[in-house]
Amino acid sequence: MKVALIGATGFVGTAILNELLERGHRVTAIARNFKAMHQKDNVVAKQVNVLHADAVADAVKGHDAVISAYNAGWTNPNLYNEFLQGSQAIQEGVKKAGVKRLLVIGGAGSLFVAEGVQKVDTPAFPAEWKAGALAARDYLNIVKKEPELDWTFLSPALEMHRGTSGERKGQYRTGLDTPVYNEEGRSFISVEDVAVAIVDELEQPKHIRKRFTVAY
DSSP: OEEEEETTTSHHHHHHHHHHHHTTOEEEEEESOOTTOOOOTTEEEEEOOTTSHHHHHHHHTTOSEEEEOOOOOTTOTTHHHHHHHHHHHHHHHHHHHTOOEEEEEOOSTTSEEETTEEGGGSTTSOHHHHHHHHHHHHHHHHHTTOSSSEEEEEEOOSEEEOOTTOOOOSOOEEESSSOOOOTTSOOEEEHHHHHHHHHHHHHSOOOTTEEEEEEO
């Protein structure tokens, strides 16, 4: 497929880019800057300000799907507002471009850890992650009302890490609105297998207009 990947140089975006290329997809890698990105075959790099829907539309037109791993920056003092602005501009730009399929990487903070209680609202939730988690939750509620796009929203496990040797098991378990736990009561996954999950969903859709989560 021809896939536009937004946030291609970030922690999650880099893993997704590698997975897409490994499976033979052609990728337009979209990011704020490409200083850390090496030239790769089957990749066209575009520097785009995703806060503007028209710029997004121009960049993604003619693609089969758009994957958004957009992050406004964890140290950004305006993280909450910029994440919502950018996410909605991406959504609008994808529609303007006539692309039907949008896959979004969101956070785990909106997963329900008890009846009516989302992880981001628990006392132990780290303060440094809260603005981003709240923004991702609020955007999930926005995209749920999207009537035109075949959207999917992926919330990773409560713990996501980079494997010490590029850990890619190629397997995971799925859930919808509550975390997936292992026998020890942990909900975790490597970023490499988050990438596997989102590309699996791209190739064989099972969660059209739904949120899902993945963990080991």
